[in-house]
Amino acid sequence: MIYKGKQKIWSDYQKEIPDDHWFYVRSCIRQNFFPASEVTFLRILRDELGKDIYETPHHTTCGGIAYHQECIPQETQMTIIARQFALMTEAGYENYACSCITSFGLYCETLETWHEMPEVLDRIRENLWKACRREFNIPKYLAHSSDLVYKFRDEIADRAKYKLVNKDTGEPLKVVEHIGCHYAKMFPSKGVGGAEYPYVLVGMAERWGGNVIDYPERRHCCGYGFRQYHVKANRGYSISNTHKKFESMEPYHPDFIVTNCPGCPYFLDRWQYVIAEQTGKTYGGNGYGIPVLTYEEMAGLVLGYDPWDLGMQTHQIAVEPLLDKIGVKYDESKKYEGTGGKPLPEPEFPMNIRCC
């Protein structure tokens, strides 16, 4: 990666991230597709680092996915957010951390609107009182959960069992970092490192031994596009944009991709499978795809957690070539087990992309 210029940007875009005591809200998409990543986040923050991360079963979706498909009005979406803040207030917290990037963008946008237009804030307070009889304080600090893992990257490095290094060559692994669009594209000052070259994932990957690569379409959307994915008829948009990214990164031979958005790893993983099935093209070596990791999975691997506890068996793109490069020990026979070692039927194998 070319550092000239980026270090100046990174120094301009830093944010304050408190050390402890966070009210935590989950992500709809991460819970559905990468459930173990949220489990891993709490395992690292609570069990490894001893942090106070509080969750209430009463929190819900922020409504963001519906809002970005015009299914609910802005007033509804802001009032759902206000209810989440009320739950935080009632629990006695001031620091608010969310797992979802769509949510994070909406929290940033909503707080900005309330700041610029106090009459809107007053109206939302009235809405919430009328609907739920609740009141709320605005969080003192807002973070995406990747901000917290970034903040504690040194502590994680201190406990690391593995480095992001090729065990055979000693070379740093080549990492593509993909930042969810709504992390900083709307409000660059709210993300670590700004919008053009966010530092949040770079900081983790480099601290743990990897080399982040520049490629032309680094900032291009993963292709989600909300209704461009949720409606079957529109999915050509989604896969076309993912394809553009893969064609752009291919010449740099990345060892893996890491993302901070819940949706991006799903689309970058699954559309690789579809591209292979439709065209025969694969982007990793030897007929494999390029593994796509959540940042929690990357941190968990570094800490030596079992890849199947991290949920890496739920990826369509095989992760074993990456595990072998790092030297992570794993038991292939346990990949598709249920609880207590209960064997589950194995998934079918795709035609054109290698799985282990």
Added chain:
Amino acid sequence: MGKLYERLAKDIRIKEWLKACMNCGVCVSVCPAAEFYKYSPKTIVNIVQSQDDEAIEALLKSETIWYCGECMSCMTRCPRKNAPGQIVMALRSLSIDMGYFAESEKGRQQLPLQRALCGNILNYGYCVYPRTFKYEDHPESGTIGKWIGENLEEVHKRLGSNLEQDGPGVLRKIPKESLDELKAIFDVTGATERMNTVEEVSRRKAEEMGLDMEEYCKRAFNYAGKGHTIE
């Protein structure tokens, strides 16, 4: 200034994000929708800032406003601090309120989207929910997606989820009183009214097209007509 523009101008997203577009086209150059569809965010912004009601009405009835993926890449780069993606959101909201959305193929997709997403929110408390995310609607979820669906409880339990159980955790059962609060928020803030509008306008359009509502909804979800994309 016409009546449609007057209504648009009341939208927070227009107040905050329509400054003065100079039509430089930077938004077009970074736009994923413009990569794929016959789409130009700068043209949309230009029409809105013209305040020409006839042109705005045509836009509200068009396919164009539904092409945006709301990634907001345009917001970062606009040298005038406009946000075409936010302006599109305001246009879509007005198109729904006016009942114009049913005049376009992409706008008619509002019915299946609303049924799926608002259904998930009100019934479960999530926008996306594994019981309603079916492999047959999502073959791109792959052989592994199919496997997860067929072994849902076991896979989630193995990975530490609290699927449909009481207490905190991944995919926990959200308590009924919290779902009731979401419904009350929908009623107070206009989401229920919007849902009724989409159902009613779609019902009239389905009748006009000679389809029953289920056929209409299925067609809106599955059918991709010609002429939308760059060849």
